[in-house]
Amino acid sequence: MLIAFSSEILAAASRHATLEDLFGFHNWYRQVAWRKIFVKRMAESAKEGQIHRDAFEAFDAALRETAPEMVEGWKNWVHQWGARQHTDGTESPFELKEKVATLREIKNKLTKEALLRSGEGTEVEREDTPSTFIVMGLEIEDIQRNLTIHVKAVASPRRTALLKRIRVFRKLQHAYIPNPRRFLSATQRQIWDTEVDHHVEVIRLFLLSDILDATKRMHACGQGLPGEVDLRIGEAREALHTLRQGL
Template sequence: MGPGSRRDTLDDHFGDWNWKKLVGLGATLLCKMKEANKKHTAHASAFEELNKALKPETTAGWRAYVEYWEENPNDASVPNPFETKVSTITQAAVRLKLVEMESRQLCEGNDMSLHPDVSTSVFIATGIDLESEHLRHCFQSDFSLQGAHQTDRQKTVLMQQWNALQCKVDAWKRMQLLYTPTVQLLSSRMEPIGMPDNPEDIKLFLPSSLTADSVSCSPHLFTIEWELRIAQAGDALDDIRRSLRLRDYMYTFKWNWIHGQSANTCVQNALGRVEARAAAAANKYCAAHAALSSLAPVLNKKGESEGRRQLLWIWMVEGVGDDEDEVVQDCLRIEWCKAHARMMRWKEEIELLREEMR
């Protein structure tokens, strides 16, 4: 087939596909209209039910808040009603909650710990911390920063870091035999391949990597890691936001005030450190996201787009708005704004489909 025949063939395929799409446009729009009507009815009903459960003066204030924010989309001084005003959950808060839960289990005689000094939450949290040390690639970066001609002192510090991490990994592996004994079988299968030379390359086998049907693991460990990973992802996103804001400020400051080679070199070094911090936070978030993706099918955590998400019944219970707690009111405002946005989104979809079907 020559170049001209190839182009003609591709044009024929494209034309055939466009013709089929045009012929089936009526049926496609009809299906979309049926879905839009159904979704709009469901979300409008849920929104009205939520409205009835809240105080009228509260919802009136939120409605004015949303409308004012929508009227000023480019004004950064107008706060976003969809964003939380209270601090988000952190890894420290989740670990405290898990420790409190284990304390209650001890009092009730339902302790699930297999070691007197290391509980299940401490075991998983330590593994995640070790994974974070791996992700920082501190040892490889040390090699690149120190150059080709390292001093004996630099080599000593590097070896001490290696030895410390190796000791941590070995101690964690011993605890792992108690909580996830199947890891020993997986490790034995990897031994013929060869053990990694560096401690940061050792595979940790956290519960999120044991979700295959052929590997057994306690569901309790899956749940604990899910909670910790959610908090880890939130912390990583906060770190990324802070680093990007700092980088933006530093670039603006550099363009306006920094002149000369010496000053620019100092600023570039500082920017490099900020970029490295943002990259480390991004790697941490990617690791948390990968773990959550592995745990979601096991824990039946199904993802759903915001536009199709159904409002939970817990928000529509009578008297739900009576709680004056700041965190509760913040959550209620966000859920109300999202429910209102979903209802308006499907209403807009119906209007657009009617125009397209003319």
């Protein structure tokens, strides 16, 4: 606004030169100011890169151990694809061919199934269903991952809101899995006992799938919590789809 009034009395050529100098100064200042945030951005990028690298290496090692034939098949598929010229993505290993249910569709399916109790025909509140409990846990884990990556958000009110949700989750957890601590391993119990000393973004929830021993998992919840496997698969498929889009 000030430059508009200041250049109003100038001739057309002088106004053009003045505005050009002003814009050039602002561009130069932005370039110079970059050094103030470059170190901070580099630190954030290094931290995020290490998190992604650790997650990928853990996933890769587990996959090579449990399904080596599948891994070799994928590698050969990618090598064959890269060795030929293609006009479309028909044979692309990065395109999903099969139609799968999205995470939203799985949630809606579980919600509909939970509206009526099996064999009783009695409506139940959505907050009291096992599927709602599982969805809450997955949503909390997703928020925790985002808080871990975005360092600036750690000191924001989101941490307080997340802590409240975790406390609500703990109450439901004791309802569906009475005394869940006794079903955990020694290392997991230590994490459980010291969660008050940790930041909210690293508190472990310990869903049913986190109980490593199959026998203990059965004793913890004999009938199981319906939908966790489907939701985990849907979550993984969405993450894989996002990964494909970035390739």
